[in-house]
Amino acid sequence: MKITEVEAIPFAIPYRKPLRFASGEVHAAEHVLVRVHTDDGVIGIAEAPPRPFTYGETQDGVVAVIRKLFAPRVVGLTLMQRETLHSRLSHTVGNPAAKAAIDMAVWDALGRTLDVQVTELLGGYTDRMRVCHMLGFDDPAAMVAETERMREQHGISTFKVKVGRRPVGLDIAVVRALRERFGDDIELYIDGNRGWTASESAAAMAQMADLGLLFAEELCPADDVLGRRWLVSRVGIPFIADESAPTPADVTREVLGGSATAVSIKTARTGFTVSQRVHHLAEGLGLEVVMGNQIDGQLGSICTVAFGAAYPLTSRRAGELSNFLDMSDDLLTEPLTIRDGELTIRSGAGLGVDIDPEKLVRYRQDN
Known part of the structure; x- marks a missing residue:
């Protein structure tokens, strides 16, 4: 189960419409596919979604950081040496998405080697999450x-509204319109992205x-x-960091x-190993937890489900x-489907x- 190679493959897939929020705007998923190879011929995969803003x-x-710094530090380790891997990656400051993707690809490779689901390795509580x-x-x-x-096509009943614009009344009008239209049929919370x-x-x-x-998230700068x-101290609902x-x-x-x-x-920024630490700390402190999204593709989303369903x-x-x-579009051979408001592992x-090789050739940026 020794790691023999770590690949970092840049790819770009356009969004159907730009995604806009207080801290920036995204027109394409310019992500990195990470593949961890072992001497047994197993390949673990994960996705790194960079967020420069x-x-x-x-x-x-x-x-660059994976190819030049991280790969040489982890090649030769076994899939079981996840703490050693974490320690070696921690020698470099920052680069959370790069580190997280390597970590998750190692967990994926371990699950494939042992013929066990990653969510079972993590905790195995359930097999799905509400979306x-x-x-x-x-x-x-x-x-x-x-x-x-989203309600009609996918059965989704929980929505996070991006806020943080000026004047503030623009966002208040949106949230009020949603509540007036759907009443108690939907759950709502807001995210200001420090705006x-x-x-x-x-x-x-x-x-x-x-x-x-339900919540207020990152309304102002930390x-x-x-x-x-x-x-x-003045907000009457949980305030999410x-x-x-x-x-x-x-x-x-x-x-x-x-x-x-x-x-x-x-998981896109803390992988599975550090996400476990955050989870256990939150559990000990009695905190509410939500599984967030770093505008992940389908591979990143299934990583989130694997972790979230574990506890x-x-x-x-x-x-x-x-x-x-x-x-x-996306890279997976079998696209994910949200049914009745749930995503199942x-x-x-x-x-x-698994990754569709033809789609990878079509969208990769280093050909």
Whole structure:
């Protein structure tokens, strides 16, 4: 079970429409496919979705750091030496998506080698998750129409609304329109991607106090330390730390410092190994948890399901699992399907999915 090679293959697949939110805009999934080869002929796979406006990673940077720094450090390790692998990758600061993809590809390779599902290796609690769909910036009528379509076509009943625009009233109007149209038939929460100030966030939350929101996520910048603590103390619903708290140490700081009361786990930035640490910490602290999305493709989404389905805490809430629906195509041989508002893990070993070689040739960027 020794690792013999780590590949980093850049690819790009256009979105059907641009995805817009407070921290940036995305027109194509410019991701990196990571493949970990072993001396037994097994190949584990994962996806690295760089987010330069959030973590500073780019597609070129992910490819370069894997090929030049990370691959030489992990080749020769066995699939069981995941802690050694984590330690060696930690010698380099940053690069969360690159590290996470290598980690998840190793877990996939281990599952394939042992003929066991990754979700069983992690915990094996259930085989599915409810799906939450993200609604990006648009006018109220368009977002109501998209919500209607997601309910009718996929049975989704939980929605995260991207907010953070100015004036604040633009986003309040959207959230109110959604609640007025669908009532209690849908669950709603908001994500500001750090777009508002603490005072703007407080004013917006006061105006939405009657809308029954589940959560508020990253409404204002984490480095506004006093403002954020002031805001969280006034918000009557769980306040999710997302990009401000990717590591266990960050979660500890944000929660104990009064800057958050819930946490988002994204396997795209913490893999399976560090995501376990975040999960166990959240469980010990009694925090609400949502499985987040880094605008993953289908491969990244099945990684999220594999982890989220492994534990009672992470499977309790709907996970952000539907962003791949906005992509014009994908790399998997058998596309994922959301049925009755749920996404189910695949029955095969590892992650249970494979890459279509023809599609990889079509979309890869290093030919």
